[in-house]
Amino acid sequence: MPIVNRIADYAGEMKTWRRHLHRHPELSLDCHETAAFVVGKLREFGISDIHEGIAQSGVVAVIEGQGDGPVTGLRADMDALPMEEETGADYASEVPGRMHACGHDGHTTMLLGAAKYLAETRKFAGKVVLIFQPAEETIGGGRIMVEEGIMERFGVEEVYALHTDPSRPLGEIATRTGPLMAAVDDFELHLTGRGGHAAHPDTCIDPIPCALAIGQALQTVPARNTDPLESLVVSLTVVQTGSATNVIPETAYLAGTVRSFDPGIRDMAEKRIREIVAGQAMAYGVTAELDYQRNYPPTINHAKQTEFAVSVARGIVPEVEDESVPSMGAEDFSYMLEARPGAFLYMGQGEGPFCHHPKFDFNDEAAPIGASFFARLIETRHPLKG
Template sequence: MPVVNRIADFTQEMQGWRRQLHAAPEVGFDCHETAAFIAARLREFGVDEIHEGIATSGVVALIRGRGDGPVIGLRADMDALPMDEETGLPHASANIGAMHGCGHDGHTTMLLGAAKYLAETRNFAGTVALIFQPAEEGGGGAGVMVEEGVMERFGIGEVYALHNEPGLPVGHFRTAPGAIMAAVDDFTITVTGKGGHGAMPQDATDPVVAACGIVTAIQTIVSRNHDAREDLVISVTQIHTGSADNVIPATAWINGTVRSFDKGVQAMVMRRMREICEGQGMAYGVRADLDYNLGYPATINDAGRAEFAAEVAGEVGLASAPDSPRAMGAEDFSFMLEARPGAYLFIGNGDTAGVHHPEYDFNDDTAPYGASFFARLVERAQPARG
């Protein structure tokens, strides 16, 4: 079954929504204008309930089908990135320093398209909970919505989401059972020594040399402490120190990220980093303090629901077998999948610039496929009775 005919009928309308959202991006939890736009459309569609102000600016709307049944959750993120746009398009961002560079405007549009169709047809049992979430890009808005009790409050039993993927052809989907995206943590190591004159290092305790030693030692975690059959990435991405060529500074800072899938691997990394900081600090005569911040957990699909979602995607477009390679990027939908079983899928955005690129733009041809997927998922998961 291809794109749902009724959804194809309002393709141009979806394009209008998406481009209006693209031109007015909002960052983090401050998505109030975006939420107001969403709520206005949902009222036009005639959904049964709209709940606003969740996790500051999040929206949950309910559509009831024909007869009693479970509640299925469909999620779209709606926040933009804190970056400037360089597309030069007529609908480019009008807000300096904010851009829909990851396609959340498209994700929101796809869920709105499904909402319009589902509110019209109601060819399903039970209830659909439409979740419009702020602050995916670093704020953990999904986690905040879970903490505020959306799953319990609305009785959500399972939950699904889509993310566009540049390079994957339009109309194609991919997913996998189990872990599909990594957990992401970040760290800061503060190396404290004793400053001095560059000509007299014997009178100083150099944090720069110590920082270099610590960075080198950190690389051995992956190469010597970790099972090579498991995925793990540790990237030192920043070293900050010093102010002049002839001054040995007193302090240096090391920053980076850790990407993993297994909580045991994550715990090993934290332990080894603490040991390295302590040992290297003693070796170089400095103090090395580790601040390790646990970020988004791994995005782990329920195996059965991932297989089911892949079947539905195959009815709407073209779906790979449900064994696509997992990615080292992270996604806060993981918090929702920790709370309820479900699946996260990628949908093709075609030959476009990559996400988080200043020339990226969501492909409007993708929206009917995503909206149709959400709609068919509900109808297949909770068929109408009688």
């Protein structure tokens, strides 16, 4: 693999950075220590145009090239997940109940590696805007940063991101034009009946039959209301009710997620779920309170920028897949792609436990590859004049 030689020289440093971040995971918007570490490194690299506190703990830094030219954004996410680590690594999380189980420690490290190289060499025109965002796993730090105006404030014209993939060989890069990841919506449903003694059901309004009926009916939305050639997932993931065999409960709680690509299908799914809940509640005589939240939009890569990113990747790694199968997972980089043209790519780190697994760990050998991709993307898109 033609990793940039200078970046290859940073491999040991990058491993140290990544493992430090891995030991100190932070959640959601509260990535202040991670952000401080990032800012400290950027300053070491000689970068002075640094902006902190965006989306509470997000960081944006600008590297000036030589002369006028394009302005390109490169993004990395910084937050971890609320789960116990089971890797057994000597650099495992030092914070109980938190771990970097999705490679964000590696993403941050790759962008830092590219930043060090670009700040040192400046072999490009225009500007590079480095975006280190919190809360990808929760409330959408990417959305908040866009809403706080980073694209306009820093003049970003195009934006790119990499995500590690433990299902692919080390260094393989994969992406596609168009929808790459799904929109995600979540729902919570509270059913209220009338509780009482299980020996006297006639004196009660039991929410359990209604909950069961709703759970079954939800599966008709993808199975009977959606074109079989289209993609829709409706997953009921939480059902909570009851406390004893001789008690009919007063309430039941259900929750789940909806994944889609097409806006029309997304609208239809919400409409049908609302209709099912209302109809079943009426049929069973219970009160239903449905909270339906539209969250991340689909991650849709732009054609021109995806083609360009693929061409850059082909110069870095031997295997590039440009027609990757879309995933029903979701990504808040979608908000940045709604705001500016760009592309999101997966990069293989070698096969192992998948993201969000307690034994997942980022492969440090992947970091110089990702940093090289970012660096070459900038040097290719921002050629020096003359």
